[in-house]
Amino acid sequence: MSSLRDDALRGLRDIAPAMLAAVPIALLFGALAAGRGLSPLETFVMGALVFAGGAQFAAVELWATPAPIGAIVFSTLLINARHVLMSASLAPKLAGFSRGQTALGLYYMADENWALAEKRARTHRLTPAYWFGMLLPFVACWCATSTLGTVVGAALGDPRRFGADFAFTALFIALVAAFWKGRVTFWTVAAAGLASALTYRLIGPPWHVLAGALFGLAAAWLAAGDAELATEARP
Amino acid sequence: MTLDPHNLLAILGMAIATFATRLAGLALAGRLQLSPRAQAAFDAIPPAVLVAVIAPSALATGWPETVAALLAALAATRLPLLGVVAVGVAAVVALRALA
Numbered sequence: 001m002s003s004l005r006d007d008a009l010r011g012l013r014d015i016a017p018a019m020l021a022a023v024p025i026a027l028l029f030g031a032l033a034a035g036r037g038l039s040p041l042e043t044f045v046m047g048a049l050v051f052a053g054g055a056q057f058a059a060v061e062l063w064a065t066p067a068p069i070g071a072i073v074f075s076t077l078l079i080n081a082r083h084v085l086m087s088a089s090l091a092p093k094l095a096g097f098s099r100g101q102t103a104l105g106l107y108y109m110a111d112e113n114w115a116l117a118e119k120r121a122r123t124h125r126l127t128p129a130y131w132f133g134m135l136l137p138f139v140a141c142w143c144a145t146s147t148l149g150t151v152v153g154a155a156l157g158d159p160r161r162f163g164a165d166f167a168f169t170a171l172f173i174a175l176v177a178a179f180w181k182g183r184v185t186f187w188t189v190a191a192a193g194l195a196s197a198l199t200y201r202l203i204g205p206p207w208h209v210l211a212g213a214l215f216g217l218a219a220a221w222l223a224a225g226d227a228e229l230a231t232e233a234r235p
Numbered sequence: 236m237t238l239d240p241h242n243l244l245a246i247l248g249m250a251i252a253t254f255a256t257r258l259a260g261l262a263l264a265g266r267l268q269l270s271p272r273a274q275a276a277f278d279a280i281p282p283a284v285l286v287a288v289i290a291p292s293a294l295a296t297g298w299p300e301t302v303a304a305l306l307a308a309l310a311a312t313r314l315p316l317l318g319v320v321a322v323g324v325a326a327v328v329a330l331r332a333l334a
Contacts, residue, residue: 111284163324170304220278
């Protein structure tokens with residue numbers, strides 16, 4: 001019983017920085033959603049049902065009255081295509097989860113809690129208590145603060161003044177550092193960054209996410225091959 | 236407090252699309268027999284995905300954002316998560332003021 005509590009608290013402790021970093025993002029999201037005519041309740045429901053920051057921002061960018069459902073769903077699908085790779089990588093580590101826990105757990109798998117779970121899985125067995133200890137406060141905080149954003153957004157003024165729009169970028173850089181494995185990671189990051197930025201400039205969102213991820217994987221595949229050859233060549 | 240049926244439909248569509256991507260990996264996971272090279276590519280999924288998401292903001296916005304991203308990366312070698320966010324946000328505010 002106590003290990004259950006320990007794991008849940010550990011999850012809460014691990015997610016806390018990401019949760020706090022997401023607060024200004026959520027406020028910004030709420031403010032933008034309100035600007036596009038979404039009500040506080042609709043913003044709350046989107047957070048609770050979709051819970052995918054990047055896709056939600058893109059959707060609000062496309063939102064109009066009436067909402068272009070096809071474009072919004074397609075953009076969501078493209079931006080979240082990375083989840084297929086993420087859940088494929090996480091699934092074998094959810095061994096102790098029941099079917100219901102796996103389904104509900106994956107329903108709320110976002111970049112941050114997934115990255116922290118992958119990191120945790122390197123040294124410990126992933127438990128449902130740890131996973132949901134991260135998830136529940138994170139989801140609750142995202143829904144509450146994005147709804148709050150629809151109400152107070154206008155009063156806060158331009159979020160760029162506080163650098164709030166950059167918190168997301170800085171947070172992701174910190175998460176990447178947690179996965180650093182030397183040379184292979186360097187080439188992965190370089191290829192993913194360049195491919196994503198170029199695709200964003202030349203073709204436009206949301207294709208940059210897919211292009212960046214695929215080029216990053218290709219670079220890792222190539223760089224790892226070099227390493228294999230180098231160790232084979234050594235007597 | 237309104238919930239427009241058309242908006243709700245759009246939100247439900249997003250929810251289904253998102254859950255589909257989050258569940259799809261389950262079907263994939265058991266079937267993969269990976270060579271060491273493919274394993275390295277698989278292990279590279281986390282950094283590749285994270286970088287692909289933020290690259291437009293870090294590399295294709297302006298020099299203040301690019302420099303702030305580099306400073307955050309430097310901070311990430313020695314600071315915890317929240318410290319890195321603080322450095323990145325403070326740097327971007329200061330550099331935008333200069334720009």
